[in-house]
Amino acid sequence: MHNTSAEEFETSPERVRRTQDSFSIGDLAKEFDITTRSIRFYEDQGLMMPERRGQTRIYTQKDRVRLKLILRGKRLGFTLAETKTLFDMYDRDGxxxxxxxxxxxxxxxxxxxxxxxxxxxxxxxxxxxxxxxxxxxxxxxxxxxxx
Amino acid sequence: MHNTSAEEFETSPERVRRTQDSFSIGDLAKEFDITTRSIRFYEDQGLMMPERRGQTRIYTQKDRVRLKLILRGKRLGFTLAETKTLFDMYDRDGxxxxxxxxxxxxxxxxxxxxxxxxxxxxxxxxxxxxxxxxxxxxxxxxxxxxx
DNA sequence: GTAAAACTTTACGTTAACGTAAACTTCATG
DNA sequence: CATGAAGTTTACGTTAACGTAAAGTTTTAC
Structure with missing residues (x-):
């Protein structure tokens, strides 16, 4: 789950990565102080589509940014549907x-x-x-x- | 239901009454521009208890004032429960x-x-x-x- | 006298964004 | 290998103030 510690005490010759490239649902929940239920709900509403490894959801940096945008939208008073509209437009034509x-x-x-x-x-x-x-x-x- | 016209063209020797003393649910709905559903809902929530003539609800001036207070409370941001609390206090000890x-x-x-x-x-x-x-x-x- | 208007009760539906519970699987650790 | 943490799906519950529909009875009007 957590590879933060694994990074910090990396023994392999690979360079320590400062930025993660994948996150668990729990990672994001903690980072943004929301519940995993919320994140799954956003997915249900079509705002996110993380990859799966088996059953487990794998979130990329892009997904993380999306989540951040969803939350910013909420702060600004946008409904999830409105945010989704914007996402859909972005997904279609950049x-x-x-x-x-x-x-x-x-x-x-x-x-x-x-x-x-x-x-x-x-x-x-x-x-x-x-x-x-x-x-x-x-x-x-x-x-x-x-x- | 409507006795307004009956009043205006009263043929009996009784004096014309300028203020009604009883109202139908529809009268109040029209006067305050709400639906009868709302009025029945307020009753359901324990905010009003009009008399009945058979099945039909008969509203007095006091009931009318209550309704007016309910609506004022709503305008001021009071929930129905809060307004009910105030009514209950009033009903108990004036x-x-x-x-x-x-x-x-x-x-x-x-x-x-x-x-x-x-x-x-x-x-x-x-x-x-x-x-x-x-x-x-x-x-x-x-x-x-x-x- | 009959049709329309008004009234009645009962009860499910609506909105938004999740919370909560149940019952399950997968994974890591000691 | 057992156990506990984290993950999963499914689905019902929450809040407030009604809307809406169904299906019936009563009044009113012409």
Missing amino acids: SSVNQLQTMLRLIEDKKLALRQQLEDIKVVLHELTAVESGCRAELSEKTKEYP | SSVNQLQTMLRLIEDKKLALRQQLEDIKVVLHELTAVESGCRAELSEKTKEYP
Whole structure:
């Protein structure tokens, strides 16, 4: 599983490799602090297709980068489906102009939605503050006779 | 069901009532622009308990106010369970000090959560803008040879 | 008096991204 | 060789607030 230690104390004449070229599902789970279940789920949704050695999944650097992109996408509010769309485009015709344009459209959509959310939250915050004031008034009303 | 028209053209010597004292489920649904399904769902969750005439639900002014409070709670980000908690307190001991304090605690929690959300959204917006810039740069890179 | 509108209950479906459990195989280690 | 860690598949459960459909009864309207 772990070949880190094997690398560090390599006895063969081969040079120590600083960058691994293959990872187990557990390696990636640890590195990105997610569960193996999540990684398998992403595969289920068609976002990754690691090779197999028998039953076992073998992840390459490319797979690792993909995972990193999936997680970045999530941070940015992209759904898995949206990320998959981008991946599919990339897989078809490389990092094309078309893909970049799609990406930009997606980003615009997200930004619009987030700005709307910002406004909504601000409004609700104000409403909450108003209700809060009402509560405080009522409360002091009810407790003033017991000072 | 509808006694609005009946009121307006009342022929009996009774005075015209400006405020209804009972409503059908459809009346309330229309007034608040929600579905009857929602109203029945709130009842299911223990937030309302209208009387029945046979099978049919009869809503009083008090029920109507409750519904209004449920919807206000939703606007303010309260879950139905939270609203129910407040109702339960009210039902037990009237609009007590205790209830007001619970309300204030809930409000504080919501405000904290919303402020956190605000910050998160701002961060993501900045990240999105950064990614956007990257995309634009790459895009102009890829299209500059075809001017 | 009959057809349409409104109402009722029951219960499964929806969304997103996994969590959790069961039951199994494979691998490395002492 | 036994055992424990890591891996595998399959499939149901979770959350919130309803949507939707089916299949029935009751009211209302013309």
